[in-house]
Amino acid sequence: MxxxxxxxxxxxxxxxxxxxxxxxxxxxxxxxxxxxxxxxxxxxxxxxxxxxxxxxxPRPWTLIDLVFDDIDSPWALEVLRGVEDEAHGLGAGTVVSAVHGRAAERRRWLDNVRGRESGGAVLVTTGLDAALRAELQELRIPVVVVDPAGGADLGLPTVGATDWAGGRAATQHLLDLGHTRIAHVAGRPDLWCSRARLDGYRAALDAAGVDLDRDLVATGAFDYRSGFEVTSRWLADGAAPTAVFAASDQMALGVYEALRQTGRRVPDDVSVVGFDDLQEAQWSSPPLTTVRQPLDQMGRLAVRTLRRITDGEDVASPRVELATELVVRASTAPPRTA
Amino acid sequence: MxxxxxxxxxxxxxxxxxxxxxxxxxxxxxxxxxxxxxxxxxxxxxxxxxxxxxxxxPRPWTLIDLVFDDIDSPWALEVLRGVEDEAHGLGAGTVVSAVHGRAAERRRWLDNVRGRESGGAVLVTTGLDAALRAELQELRIPVVVVDPAGGADLGLPTVGATDWAGGRAATQHLLDLGHTRIAHVAGRPDLWCSRARLDGYRAALDAAGVDLDRDLVATGAFDYRSGFEVTSRWLADGAAPTAVFAASDQMALGVYEALRQTGRRVPDDVSVVGFDDLQEAQWSSPPLTTVRQPLDQMGRLAVRTLRRITDGEDVASPRVELATELVVRASTAPPRTA
DNA sequence: CTGAAAGCGCTTACAG
DNA sequence: CTGAAAGCGCTTACAG
Known part of the structure; x- marks a missing residue:
């Protein structure tokens, strides 16, 4: 040879x-x-x-990098599983970092990467400003972004899910059950996926001829606490919805708890739909109806995209969205009044 | 210089x-x-x-390795958080691997490590047979084990929690509330921690003069499903306990669902205590009373121990146990009959 | 700031 | 299986 x-x-x-x-x-x-x-x-x-x-x-693909802002949510775990398994199969190790949105930690990560090989970086919902882009370019490693933040087009390959369709499907499911007072707890407004889910919710209501009640739309932060707080406020205002579509499973669990604390039962009194289909959705009582997004597959695809860039293949589309799917479990039922 | x-x-x-x-x-x-x-x-x-x-x-401490059998549980995420944050603070990246208990995947990980530097490996509940020990020794990297499997003494530094004391505290809490029919869903029998929690449960019952009912002790696998199945069996047998101490939070959530499906309420009909204090314990309805083990701190300590070995310091004790702590939330109450 | 010369560390091709 | 010799790639010390 x-x-x-x-x-x-x-x-x-x-x-x-x-x-x-x-x-x-x-x-x-x-x-x-x-x-x-x-x-x-x-x-x-x-x-x-x-x-x-x-x-x-140099042995490319000895390592790849997976960068989160935070790794405190089960959501991150699902992405990690997909990335690790795919990379492992290609013989590469996965270096996981959390930069907590702080410049100093980002710098520390970059310094670390400089001292070793990296076959590429998968950035998850990480803000990617001009400075970071320049540094990554200098390091000459390919980059793929999962669930990119909003703002200017990155000019980088991104991987997401069909959030709009998912938001529409969740809302349509509730409409089909007979609900009309359907509330929505939206996700972090700095991420595109939140806006897409909200627009899907609106589109479904529009198509069904149901007027949007602005009081029934609130913004959360994708976490348990915001789901709890938003719902508690709605219940205290006396304008309780008969169904809630939360833009994440974690927020949906917060919705559960707000309902439980006020003596309401799911789904008898209020139906709840989540988004993500984390394992936690199956573990909740009652098991949560939710929109499944294939987070592990999104992670896998991101790794394969890095690999294709490394191999010099053309990355067909700079933006790939994997299909979402409604998973009906036990947290949704027709409204009491129906 | x-x-x-x-x-x-x-x-x-x-x-x-x-x-x-x-x-x-x-x-x-x-x-x-x-x-x-x-x-x-x-x-x-x-x-x-x-x-x-x-x-x-060679730049030691550019990378360290964190090896799980599986990374499909929130439990793994907590350990990862601690390890990543501690390593990040020391300027090292964390390479996460899941070997799924398979020799081929273990080999692939070892091959990967051989092709780069590693400042050491944190093995989490990973079986560590003679062959693996020999290979790690050949690679000349320090190793620390978190929650070691049972069997022969490893002769390696290990990090765990005060499982026995935790099991005792959980059971004592239920005894203090007036329960005497307290069931226990034990964890994977191949791990020392499971046995220690079980023995703590027994010790508390003994001390209170409550006879152990062997029918109320069953073995699970730390996962949701086994908690669900074991409890369903108890309920079907008609010998329902008034309280259940599960050796993991995930099993406790399975206990919740088995109770819900048979129309029982927590804690009105049955009290439930978990173990771990995962975030999921706070997110459950009702929030779960559980024994907190500081998984993130255990991860941090494992990293610091690797570092001390690298620096040639004596590792004071080959086995360190961090304290557990009972966290009382809303899933426990006096028994109905009391 | 740059090159010609010397020399070090390592490998290769050959011989036995 | 091993060494003496030759030679390659790179760096160093010197000169300008």
Whole structure:
């Protein structure tokens, strides 16, 4: 098996029109090289993929990076499972990091990546500003974003789910059961997926000729607490809905608890639909009707996309959405009055 | 700053009483070297920490490894959070792997580790047989085990929780409320922690002069399903307990659902206590009384222990147990009859 | 800031 | 299976 001949310092020197020692100085970050000489040499080194003699061939795909803002939710766990399993199958380890939306922790992660190989990074709902983009570009590793934040188009491959269709399906299910006072606890407004689910909810109401009651739409943060608080407020206002569509399973569990504390039963008094289909949806009492998004598959797809970029294949679409699916369990029923 | 002079092939050769080319052959894994020569040379290379000229100095603590059998439970997520945050703070990335108890996946992980640096491995409830120990020893990375499986003493530092005391506290809490028909859903029998919780349960009953009813002790697998099934069986047998202590929060949620499906309410009809204090314990309806074990702290401690081993410090105790703590929420109350 | 020369560390091709 | 010799790739010390 012929190994591609490694380019040597001498060859680089010839092409750059300098001597070997000069190339050596550039390689070893010595200060005493003219700026334009250095630039010319560095460009040639990069172009020919120069590696020093003893250095082992870089093994791409020994590691990939998975970056969350936080890993405190079961949601993150599902994505991690898919990413880890897919990467493991390709022989790569998965480096998991949580940067907590803080610049210092992001920097620490970048410093860490600089000190090793990385076959690419999967960023999960992570904000991706110009500075970070520039740094990642400098590191020359491919990047895929799962559930991107809102804002300008990233110009990067992204993976998501059919959130709009899911929001519509959840709402349609409640309409089909006979509900008309359907509340919605929306998700973090900084993420596109939240807006898509909200618009799906609106579209279903529109199509059914049900007027949107603005008092029955509130914004949560995808977590248990906000589901609890929003619902408690609705119940205290006396304008209780007969059904609640929460944009995440965790918020749906908060809705459960607010209902329980006021003596209401699910689904007898109020129907509840979640979004995600975390394992927690099955573990709740009653088991939660929800919109399944294939988070593990989204993770897998992100890894495969990184791999395709590495292999130089064209990534067909910069934005892929995997299908959502309504999973009916025991938390939804016709309204009492029907 | 003086850099310790790197040992050269020539020096190794002199010490081994062979020529430089022979050392080179050993280094480059050529076949044509006598077994005893190879061994002598390899020993010297290791002893003097030989590194080839161009090779960058190894940067320990760029990465550490965290190995689970499975990462499908929120339990794993809590450990991960602690490990990741502690490692991140030390500038290291956390490589997460799930080996699913399969030799092939374990091998794949080991192959991956061989191709990069690792500052050490935290094994979580992972079986650690002689073969794996030998391989890890060969890789020369420190190892710490969280919640070790039962069986022979590992001779490795381990991190756990005061499971026995936790089991006792959970049971005592139920006794204090007036319960005497207290069932126990035990955890995976292959883990020490399960046995310790069971023994704590027994000890509390003994101390209170309550006879152990063997029919009220069943073995689960720490998961939702087994909690559900064990409880359903008890209820079907007509010998229903007035309280259930489950050895994990996930099993406790299965207990909830079995009770709900038979029209029983928590805690009015049956009290339930879990173990772990996962986030899910707060998210359940009613919020679950449980024994908190500081899983994130256990993860942090495991990382700090790896670090201490790396730094050559003595690891004071091969076995550290962090304190558990009873957290009373809304799933426990006096028995109806009391 | 740069190159010609010397020299180090390692590997290869050959001989036995 | 091993070594003496040759040679490659790279760096260092010196000169300008």
């Amino acid at each position: 012929a190994v591609a001949a490694r380019i040597t310092i001498a060859e680089i020197a010839a092409r750059a029109g300098v001597s070997a020692p000069t190339v050596s100085r550039v390689l070893n970050q010595r200060g005493d090289v003219a700026a334009d000489t250095r630039e010319r040499v560095e460009h040639l080194l990069a172009e020919h993929g120069y590696r020093r003699r003893g250095a082992p061939a | 003086a850099v310790a002079a790197r040992i050269t092939i020539a020096e190794i050769a002199a010490r081994a009483g062979v020529s430089a080319p022979t050392v080179s052959r050993v280094l480059n894994q050529r076949g044509d070297v006598a077994a005893d020569t190879r061994e002598r040379v390899e020993h010297l290379l290791a002893e003097h920490g030989y590194r080839r000229r161009g090779a960058p100095a």
